[in-house]
Amino acid sequence: MDIDVVIHNGTLVTLDDRARIIDNGWIGIHEDVIRAIGATAAESPPPTAKIAIDAKGGIVMPGLVNTHTHLPMTLFRGLADDLPLKDWLEGHIFPAEARFVNPETVRWGTLLACAELLLSGTTCCCGGYFHEDAVARAVAETGMRALLAQGVIDFPAPGVPDPEKNIDHARNYAQRWKGCNRLITPSIFCHSPYTCSDGTLKAAKATADDLGLIFQIHVAETRFERDQSIKEKGLSPVARLDRLGILDQRTLMAHCVWVDDADIATINHRGCAVAHCPESNMKLASGIAPVTGMRSAGVTVSLGTDGCASNNNLDMFGEMGTAAKLHKVATFDPTALNATRVLKMATIDGARAIGLADRTGSLEIGKQADIIVLDPRHPHLTPMYHPESHIVYAAGGGDVRHVLVSGRLVVKDRQLLTIDIEAVIDRVNAIARNIRSSL
């Protein structure tokens, strides 16, 4: 066997079809692909390789998949909290975006987001924003896997002053990035049913279909949005999108907090995936998405952090813990969303939701080597009876020791190898000083 890198001496949490856990296992990687997986025994030691990574008794698992975020919004982390939604958006976030979002600031905010994501074990993210060319170029520098969309909205937006051209911008971006970088997949993101006309929604979806891309959209995030849609269109947001022919297996809907049983049946029937963002929905007081209901209907539900202005970090470990606990209390059922289920949402179901399940989201032979190693030798991870429990209920992003994306070591011993993090922090702090002094 031709193995370049072997990771050994760890507990493998595979998230494969049987969610196998392999004590004292090893993984062999050739170039960017997982070539072999085994259990170490006296008579069958791990293979030799040029690079051996000793997991030191830690947990070896697939990298996490964050299916809903807005990378450059790290610039606005904690700028304004604890406010009514309208004040928060119109008094703080929109004005800051209008003045300070440009290709240069977007680049630094994105590098900061990727640093945070990689250090906390997320190897693949999905989201959208404006100036997405700058976002994609920055992500490509970091060696992270991503599905990245140019935003479409029927208002003047950063880089798209004329909303008549919003689809053209998105199409041009997507065409430029399609097939040009094996880690970056372009996508198109219509902001929401309430900020896009029927015509915009249909044209954006048609563009995504033309190019064979995932179409993303925020749907039914707030009660206000749902009520307004019913009042003005006579349909729930989901029903309206369905009427427009937009819902299918390549549609990823973020939030879906205010969906009823009929909406869930539609989502399931059409094969759409839902990106659940519990911490953002809690912090903005939007509501609790009916995740257990969507799950039992058969909908693929993944996890996302949302952007840093509404969370305020990108730690998928925290998001897993919150999801697992929130739906237990919301349903008064302590068996709801068990650790394995939540872990799937954050890995293989996330990969499925964004059309990348053939290459990431689990430790399986033939898949890309998107792998993280957690260090359990800390008081808060001692003792360890069940690794999945620790991942969901006790660990945090800070417990990630090594990160590989596509076979490449991007974090080693908690140090980023692909990003000059000191320079990024200094640049973002300088941008933030400007933002602070102007607001």
Added chain:
Amino acid sequence: MDIDVVIHNGTLVTLDDRARIIDNGWIGIHEDVIRAIGATAAESPPPTAKIAIDAKGGIVMPGLVNTHTHLPMTLFRGLADDLPLKDWLEGHIFPAEARFVNPETVRWGTLLACAELLLSGTTCCCGGYFHEDAVARAVAETGMRALLAQGVIDFPAPGVPDPEKNIDHARNYAQRWKGCNRLITPSIFCHSPYTCSDGTLKAAKATADDLGLIFQIHVAETRFERDQSIKEKGLSPVARLDRLGILDQRTLMAHCVWVDDADIATINHRGCAVAHCPESNMKLASGIAPVTGMRSAGVTVSLGTDGCASNNNLDMFGEMGTAAKLHKVATFDPTALNATRVLKMATIDGARAIGLADRTGSLEIGKQADIIVLDPRHPHLTPMYHPESHIVYAAGGGDVRHVLVSGRLVVKDRQLLTIDIEAVIDRVNAIARNIRSSL
């Protein structure tokens, strides 16, 4: 001024009466006490001292106060999750406790808990368990501040095979520890209204009163408990305790999930404090305590993690973030429990709840030097517009760099100075191997 230690070059988040934040501030410590606080300027540099701690632009704040936990239960961290409450308790936790809880295991579990608490910025904790002598001796070794109670329950318990002697055990423990260690304050903990008779409850409270101690009790944690109390006693748990004369300013009630407006009025009228444990209540699917209602009535509400069997870590930063977000979504009000309010719950209100507000919970001249320093030079804490927002919404226990308790440096550059953590982890892992192999 006679200053032994100065902490400088940080943003002081004082949590004093005005919740002052001092940019580029300094704190001067003499022996165990905060002697001076100032803002650094060219014409007024910080005083010189034998030991200077450079906060390097970080956040300097009071150590966190965890007002409800069961320290030795770290032994059972993640032993069983995602189960109905009855199965979890009767099938897993109680049998494990019956077989494996003894003074030796309690000692190692407690040392592990203190290591986790100190490393994550908690300088004072409050809780109760059995074999509390062994708990208190272990905590005393670590240099942590604590209010520690011997448990009282009307069933055979570890170390108290004869429940007839439960009050004697608690009294003997409390008498031994009263006044004998300036960091350890004894207390008495009746398990709950549903596991203790009226006689036990009254005798335990009388014992606490005799000795001038805080009386702790779990109250109204589950709907079942509330309903059973009403059915069997004709009174809610709170009303029953009030009828027994047990509620006063030295009573700390953990949970209070199932309390109605009349209960809240009683709690407030009697001046009791409530230890809110959001993550435990969520994970066990108990419910969401009416914290905003208790707060507006005037009740002192503090925060606690509960024991590691039901959380599964002791990170008060996570608990703050969860509390802030949970009550926003529970009330559909994004302004509910803002960052400053939650931070008070985790510091000064916690100190107040356990009768130690004269000495800990805020950075003020004359108080004990219980101080933590957070390192903000991480991607997930960049940029920083408002330190309080970062503490509650973005930081984690892993961001704590230095910890002082009573003027003594117990964590320096993330390393514990008072606990041999490698030895503790090895011992707890050995105990856990026994537990695992027997269950």
